Amino acid sequence: MTKVTKREFLIVATGAAAAALVGTPNVALSAERVQARIDEFLGGQTAQEGGLTLEMPEIAENGNTVPLSVSVDGEASENRYVESLLVLADGNPEPGVATFHFTPMSGEQRAATRMRLAKTQNVVALAKMNDGAVMKAETLVKVTIGGCGG
Amino acid sequence: MSRPRVKLPKKAAAGEIITIKTLVNHKMESGQRKDKEGNTIPRLIINSFQCNFNGTPVFSCEIEPAVSANPFMEFTAKVPESGEFEFIWKDDNGDVLSTKKKITVA
Amino acid sequence: MLSRREFLQVGAAAGALLGSGGFSAPAFARQSVAQEDLLAFNPVGNVTLLHLTDLHAQLVPVYFREPAINLGVGEVAGLPPHITGEQFLSRFGLGPGGYDAYTMASVDFVSLAKTYGRVGGLDRIATLAKAIRAERPTQTLLLDGGDTWQGSYTALASKGADMVTAMNALGVDAMTAHWEFTYGTDRVEELIETMDFPFLAANVRDTDWEEPVFEAYQMFERNGVQIAVIGQAFPYTPIANPRYKIPTWSFGIRDKELQETVDEARTEGADLVVLLSHNGFDVDRKLARRVSGIDVILTGHTHDAIPEAIAVGETLLIASGSHGKFLSRLDLDVQGGKIRDYAYRLIPVLSDVIAPDPEMAAVIDGIRAPHQATLSRVLGRTDSLLYRRGNFNGTFDDLICDALLAERDSQIALSPGFRWGATLLPGQEITVDDVYNMTAITYPNAYRVEMTGETIKTVLEDVADNLFNPDPYYQQGGDMVRVGGLGYRIDVQEQIGSRISDMTLLGDGTPIDADKTYIVSGWASVNEGTEGPPIYDVVSQYIQKQGVVSLEPNDNVRIAGL
Numbered sequence: 001m002t003k004v005t006k007r008e009f010l011i012v013a014t015g016a017a018a019a020a021l022v023g024t025p026n027v028a029l030s031a032e033r034v035q036a037r038i039d040e041f042l043g044g045q046t047a048q049e050g051g052l053t054l055e056m057p058e059i060a061e062n063g064n065t066v067p068l069s070v071s072v073d074g075e076a077s078e079n080r081y082v083e084s085l086l087v088l089a090d091g092n093p094e095p096g097v098a099t100f101h102f103t104p105m106s107g108e109q110r111a112a113t114r115m116r117l118a119k120t121q122n123v124v125a126l127a128k129m130n131d132g133a134v135m136k137a138e139t140l141v142k143v144t145i146g147g148c149g150g
Numbered sequence: 151m152s153r154p155r156v157k158l159p160k161k162a163a164a165g166e167i168i169t170i171k172t173l174v175n176h177k178m179e180s181g182q183r184k185d186k187e188g189n190t191i192p193r194l195i196i197n198s199f200q201c202n203f204n205g206t207p208v209f210s211c212e213i214e215p216a217v218s219a220n221p222f223m224e225f226t227a228k229v230p231e232s233g234e235f236e237f238i239w240k241d242d243n244g245d246v247l248s249t250k251k252k253i254t255v256a
Numbered sequence: 257m258l259s260r261r262e263f264l265q266v267g268a269a270a271g272a273l274l275g276s277g278g279f280s281a282p283a284f285a286r287q288s289v290a291q292e293d294l295l296a297f298n299p300v301g302n303v304t305l306l307h308l309t310d311l312h313a314q315l316v317p318v319y320f321r322e323p324a325i326n327l328g329v330g331e332v333a334g335l336p337p338h339i340t341g342e343q344f345l346s347r348f349g350l351g352p353g354g355y356d357a358y359t360m361a362s363v364d365f366v367s368l369a370k371t372y373g374r375v376g377g378l379d380r381i382a383t384l385a386k387a388i389r390a391e392r393p394t395q396t397l398l399l400d401g402g403d404t405w406q407g408s409y410t411a412l413a414s415k416g417a418d419m420v421t422a423m424n425a426l427g428v429d430a431m432t433a434h435w436e437f438t439y440g441t442d443r444v445e446e447l448i449e450t451m452d453f454p455f456l457a458a459n460v461r462d463t464d465w466e467e468p469v470f471e472a473y474q475m476f477e478r479n480g481v482q483i484a485v486i487g488q489a490f491p492y493t494p495i496a497n498p499r500y501k502i503p504t505w506s507f508g509i510r511d512k513e514l515q516e517t518v519d520e521a522r523t524e525g526a527d528l529v530v531l532l533s534h535n536g537f538d539v540d541r542k543l544a545r546r547v548s549g550i551d552v553i554l555t556g557h558t559h560d561a562i563p564e565a566i567a568v569g570e571t572l573l574i575a576s577g578s579h580g581k582f583l584s585r586l587d588l589d590v591q592g593g594k595i596r597d598y599a600y601r602l603i604p605v606l607s608d609v610i611a612p613d614p615e616m617a618a619v620i621d622g623i624r625a626p627h628q629a630t631l632s633r634v635l636g637r638t639d640s641l642l643y644r645r646g647n648f649n650g651t652f653d654d655l656i657c658d659a660l661l662a663e664r665d666s667q668i669a670l671s672p673g674f675r676w677g678a679t680l681l682p683g684q685e686i687t688v689d690d691v692y693n694m695t696a697i698t699y700p701n702a703y704r705v706e707m708t709g710e711t712i713k714t715v716l717e718d719v720a721d722n723l724f725n726p727d728p729y730y731q732q733g734g735d736m737v738r739v740g741g742l743g744y745r746i747d748v749q750e751q752i753g754s755r756i757s758d759m760t761l762l763g764d765g766t767p768i769d770a771d772k773t774y775i776v777s778g779w780a781s782v783n784e785g786t787e788g789p790p791i792y793d794v795v796s797q798y799i800q801k802q803g804v805v806s807l808e809p810n811d812n813v814r815i816a817g818l
Contacts, residue, residue, distance in 0.1 A: 053512075055512060057491075057508040057509075058508075058509065058727075058729040058730050059492060059495055059730060059732070060495075061492075061494040061495055061506060061507065061508075062494070062499065065463070067461075067466060067506065067508075112466065120752075142721075142730055144495060144718055144721070144722065144732075145714070145715060145718040145719070
C-alpha cells in the first residue's frame with residue numbers, strides 16, 4: 001500500500017512540484033515582502049489602473065511553469081516607453097518574479113515568460129513609464145488538484 | 151547554462167515590429183530547496199537577460215528564482231535597418247552565454 | 257379533436273400505464289410521434305448550422321436522464337442551465353409528459369422512458385442530418401463540439417478510430433475536442449490524419465515556444481455567406497485529465513488570443529463567426545461578454561440541453577445536450593455581417609421514431625460486430641434506475657463506489673464527477689457495454705491508498721471550488737466528486753476551504769479526523785503511474801457477484817446555501 005501525505009498528494013496531483021522547487025511560503029511574511037517591493041517600486045507614486053495588461057491562465061496547468069504575459073498600451077517611442085515593469089507573486093516564498101526593461105526600440109511593449117507558483121495566489125504587475133507614471137494590474141491564478149472535470 | 155535558442159524572422163521591412171522568442175537550458179535552482187540531509191541547496195539561477203540590436207539595448211530583464219527552469223522570454227523589437235541582434239544570459243556563478251542573429255531589411 | 261400536445265400528454269399517461277412490463281414500448285412512441293414531427297421546422301434565412309456535441313462515442317441508442325440538480329452560484333443562479341425538473345418545464349413552457357419534457361428534464365423519467373424509448377444512435381442522427389441537408393443543400397454546416405472519441409467499449413478498444421470512421425461517414429464539417437486528448441499526443445495526431453474534416457482548436461499552444469498546435473479556424477462558404485468556424489478545445493484538459501498524456505500542449509481560455517482570431521476572421525471576410533466551443537456553458541456565457549464579434553457560440557462540455565437560443569449581447573448561445581440525444585438546428589439569416597433573424601430547434605433524437613440510416617447502420621455494425629459477444633455479455637440486472645448526472649451523486653456512481661469499497665477493501669471510495677455515462681432503467685440487464693459506457697477511459701486504474709482526513713477534505717474542497725466558484729472562468733465543468741463510505745455537508749455559497757463540513761465515516765459513524773489515516777480507493781487519477789486493476793473490471797466483477805443490484809436513496813451529502 002502506498003501512503004500518500006497531503007503534501008505529496010497535492011504535489012503529485014497537480015503535477016505542481018513547484019511547491020518543492022520554490023519552497024513553502026510563510027503567508028504573513030510574503031504579504032509583507034510583496035508590499036515592501038511594491039512600495040520600493042512606486043517610490044511614493046500612486047499606481048493607476050488601466051493601460052497595463054497582465055495575462056495568465058485562470059487555473060495553472062503545471063505550477064512549475066505557468067505562462068505569464070504583460071503589455072502596456074501603445075508603441076514604444078523616444079517620448080514614451082516603459083522603463084521598468086515589475087512582476088510579483090504574493091504566495092511564493094520570495095515575491096519577486098522578474099523586472100522587464102523596454103527601450104524606444106522595443107516596438108510593442110510586451111513581454112512573456114513562464115513562472116513557478118507554489119499555490120493559488122495573486123500575481124501583480126507594476127509598470128513605470130519614462131516620465132515616472134506608474135500602472136498596476138493584478139490577477140488570481142488558481143493551483144488545483146484537478147482530475148474531476150468532464 | 152546551455153543551448154541558447156532564438157526565433158525571429160530572417161527578413162523584415164524597415165520600421166517593422168517583429169516578435170522575438172528565446173529559450174535557454176538552465177535548471178534555475180531557487181535556493182529554497184533542501185537536499186536529503188536537510189541542507190539548503192544554494193541558489194543558482196540566470197539572473198539577467200539582455201537583447202541588443204547593432205549594439206543598442208532593445209529589451210532586458212532581471213530574473214528572480216520564481217522564473218521557471220529553462221527560461222523562456224518573448225518580446226518585440228522595431229527593426230530600423232539590417233543588422234544583428236545579440237542575446238546575453240548571465241547566471242549567479244558569473245557565467246555568461248550569448249548568441250547572435252542577423253536580420254535583413256529589404 | 258386533440259391538439260398535438262394534448263395527444264402526447266394522453267400518450268404519456270397511457271405509456272405510464274403500460275407499467276414496468278418491459279421496454280418494448282417503441283410501438284407507442286411511433287404511434288404518438290412521427291419522424292416528420294421531429295424534423296418540423298419553418299426554415300429561416302441563408303444558413304443552417306447543425307450542432308452535435310458530447311456524443312461520448314454512443315453509436316447506438318441509450319437512455320439518458322438529465323440532472324435533477326444542477327446548481328448555479330453567483331450571477332448564474334436560477335438561469336438556464338441551472339434550472340431543472342418542474343422549474344425547467346415551466347421556464348420553457350413545456351407541458352409534462354411530452355417528448356420534450358422526457359428528453360430535457362428528469363421529471364417522471366422512468367415512465368416517460370418506457371413511453372418514448374431510447375434516444376440517440378448515430379444512424380438516427382444521420383437520417384436527420386441527411387433530411388435537413390436535402391432540404392437545405394447549399395446552406396448547411398454540420399459541426400461536432402467534441403467529446404466524440406471517448407465513452408464506449410469500442411472507442412476505447414480502437415483508441416478513438418471507430419468514432420473517426422463514424423464521423424467521417426456522417427459528413428461532419430469540423431470538430432473541436434476535449435476527451436479526444438486522453439488518447440495522448442501521438443494518437444491524436446495519428447487520428448487527425450484520418451479525418452475528412454478539420455480538427456480546430458484555437459486555444460492550444462506548445463509548451464516550448466507558446467505557438468499554435470492546431471488550426472484555429474476554418475472558413476466555409478455556404479449559400480454565398482462566408483462562415484468562420486473557430487474551434488475552442490476544453491481549456492482545462494491538462495488539469496481535469498492527465499497532463500502526462502499531452503505534456504507538450506498547453507491550453508487555457510485565452511480570451512485575448514481568441515479576440516485576435518475573431519478579428520482576423522472578420523478581416524478575412526467572415527460574414528458569420530461561429531465559436532465551436534468546449535468551454536462549458538457558464539464559461540461561454542462570460543466569454544460572450546468579453547470577446548466581441550462572435551455571432552454564435554455552439555456550447556459543449558457541460559452537457560446542457562436548452563430548448564431556446566440564449567442571447568448574450570449580440571451572441572447566440574446554443575446548448576445541444578449530449579450522448580446523441582439531440583441534434584440542434586439553427587437557421588440564420590445573415591445579411592451584411594450580422595444575424596438579422598434566426599430560428600432554433602433542439603431536436604430530440606427519439607430512436608424508436610426515426611428510421612435508421614442504412615449506410616450509417618452498416619458502419620456502426622461494422623464497428624460493433626467484432627466485439628458483439630463481449631458487448632452483449634450480461635453481468636447482472638438492476639432493480640434501480642442507474643444514472644450519473646447530477647451535481648452530487650448518481651446511482652451508478654453509488655454502485656461504482658460500492659464496488660470500490662468491496663473489491664478494493666477500503667473505508668472510503670472516490671469516484672469522479674464526470675457528466676457522461678448512459679442511464680439504465682429499473683429491471684434492465686447490465687451488460688459489459690453498459691459498464692464501459694460509464695467507465696471507458698485510458699487511465700482506468702482503481703487505486704488503493706492511505707489518505708489523512710485532512711487530505712480527503714482538501715480533495716472535496718478543491719473539487720467543490722471547481723464546480724461552485726462564482727467566477728465561471730475558475731470552474732472546470734465537472735460535477736462534485738462522488739463518495740462512498742463518507743458523508744458530508746456542503747455549503748455551496750462558501751469560499752474554498754469552508755464549503756465542506758461534518759465529514760463522517762459511514763462505516764462506524766465517527767467524524768473524520770484530520771490527522772487520522774483512512775484507506776481510500778478511487779479511479780481516474782490524473783497522476784502518472786497510478787496502480788490498480790481497471791475500474792471496468794472492478795465494477796463488472798462486483799455486479800456479477802451481486803447478480804441483482806439495488807441502490808438505496810443516497811442522503812449522505814447534505815446541501816446548504818441553496
